[in-house]
Amino acid sequence: MSPIRILGISGSLRSGSHNTSLLRAAAQSLPSGVELEVFEGLRDLPPYDADLDVEPVPAPVARLREAIANADGVLISTPEFNGSIPGALKNALDWASRPFPENAFRGKPTSVIGASTGLFGAVWAQAETRKVLGIIGADVLDGELPVGMAHTAFGDDGHLVEPDLRTALDELLGVLAQRVGAQESQAAV
Amino acid sequence: MSTTAQQIPTDTYNVDPVHSTIGFGVKYNGLATFRSTFEKFDAQLADGVLTGSADVTSIAIEEPNFKGHILTEDFFNAEVTPTITFRSTAIRANDDGTAEVDGELTIKGTTKPVTATGNFAAGADPYGNERVAFELSTKIDRREFGITWQNELPTGGDAVAWDVTLTVDLQLVKAA
Numbered sequence: 001m002s003p004i005r006i007l008g009i010s011g012s013l014r015s016g017s018h019n020t021s022l023l024r025a026a027a028q029s030l031p032s033g034v035e036l037e038v039f040e041g042l043r044d045l046p047p048y049d050a051d052l053d054v055e056p057v058p059a060p061v062a063r064l065r066e067a068i069a070n071a072d073g074v075l076i077s078t079p080e081f082n083g084s085i086p087g088a089l090k091n092a093l094d095w096a097s098r099p100f101p102e103n104a105f106r107g108k109p110t111s112v113i114g115a116s117t118g119l120f121g122a123v124w125a126q127a128e129t130r131k132v133l134g135i136i137g138a139d140v141l142d143g144e145l146p147v148g149m150a151h152t153a154f155g156d157d158g159h160l161v162e163p164d165l166r167t168a169l170d171e172l173l174g175v176l177a178q179r180v181g182a183q184e185s186q187a188a189v
Numbered sequence: 190m191s192t193t194a195q196q197i198p199t200d201t202y203n204v205d206p207v208h209s210t211i212g213f214g215v216k217y218n219g220l221a222t223f224r225s226t227f228e229k230f231d232a233q234l235a236d237g238v239l240t241g242s243a244d245v246t247s248i249a250i251e252e253p254n255f256k257g258h259i260l261t262e263d264f265f266n267a268e269v270t271p272t273i274t275f276r277s278t279a280i281r282a283n284d285d286g287t288a289e290v291d292g293e294l295t296i297k298g299t300t301k302p303v304t305a306t307g308n309f310a311a312g313a314d315p316y317g318n319e320r321v322a323f324e325l326s327t328k329i330d331r332r333e334f335g336i337t338w339q340n341e342l343p344t345g346g347d348a349v350a351w352d353v354t355l356t357v358d359l360q361l362v363k364a365a
Contacts, residue, residue: 083340117252117254117255118252118254118255118258119217119218119221119223119255119349120217120218120348121218123218123342123343123344124340124343126343127343127344146218148218148221149252151251151252152251
């Protein structure tokens with residue numbers, strides 16, 4: 001049986017990104033039979049422009065859409081900029097939403113988590129990302145994972161230090177994997 | 190509850206900053222508690238009056254954006270009102286070690302009466318210095334001091350609680 005493939009998208013471009021770290025922590029906590037690959041091309045996407053959204057689309061856009069289409073599920077980890085979704089992530093979601101409604105996200109099981117160096121762990125950005133994904137047509141899973149004080153949240157082993165957060169991440173990943181599995185068995189019928 | 194009173198010394202006692210802390214705790218996200226301390230502070234017991242001050246810019250928060258926000262007018266307005274002060278108006282120390290301290294607390298330029306409760310002790314340390322110790326806490330509604338920043342959580346409810354618990358653990362050494 002081929003493994004379940006989850007595409008991780010970090011909303012932060014920074015090399016030392018806490019949200020990329022959170023995706024790596026997630027990759028270490030996946031249920032067996034599930035793989036996570038982190039998408040690397042967010043920086044290369046041009047600002048969304050309908051004039052560019054014609055065949056052939058810019059190569060970075062094609063890579064994004066293909067990566068989402070080829071994944072069984074998506075895990076987005078977002079920071080929070082000024083109480084909302086970072087521009088680079090929103091731009092990627094805007095590109096991925098087209099053509100609408102038959103886009104790569106349509107019906108795709110998708111979970112949102114997030115980390116910030118403040119107290120709140122990007123709760124507002126996570127809520128808004130879920131809202132946007134719902135409008136795009138993704139199968140957005142309930143649940144959030146706010147990792148606050150992110151600069152102190154990870155141990156040397158790359159795992160979350162806080163046991164409650166680790167458990168919450170495990171549970172969220174379990175729900176995502178289960179949802180993907182349920183969709184696959186439905187498709188096989 | 191004991192009603193027998195301990196005498197509060199009238200000599201001058203200065204703070205031992207290494208063995209003292211001034212801090213606070215506040216609920217956020219509806220469940221967790223954020224705690225921090227002020228690293229620069231002063232305190233003195235003199236003529237039976239406990240006074241203290243804390244420099245809000247010395248708040249122990251490592252992350253610069255987070256700390257920067259706390260120092261803006263959303264919270265302490267540190268450029269205009271950089272100091273928290275306290276001056277006791279009455280100290281009641283009971284024989285069982287419990288204590289209540291009434292006083293005037295000034296935060297962000299607003300002064301309000303508060304009563305802090307906890308413990309008081311007096312005695313000699315192993316090196317022969319006369320010491321007094323206060324362990325006190327009180328709960329304030331930060332809105333009364335003009336600290337009104339708020340944001341509704343996506344799931345409803347306040348991001349940061351209005352009630353804040355202030356705590357002081359003071360060791361004061363008798364002046365030579």
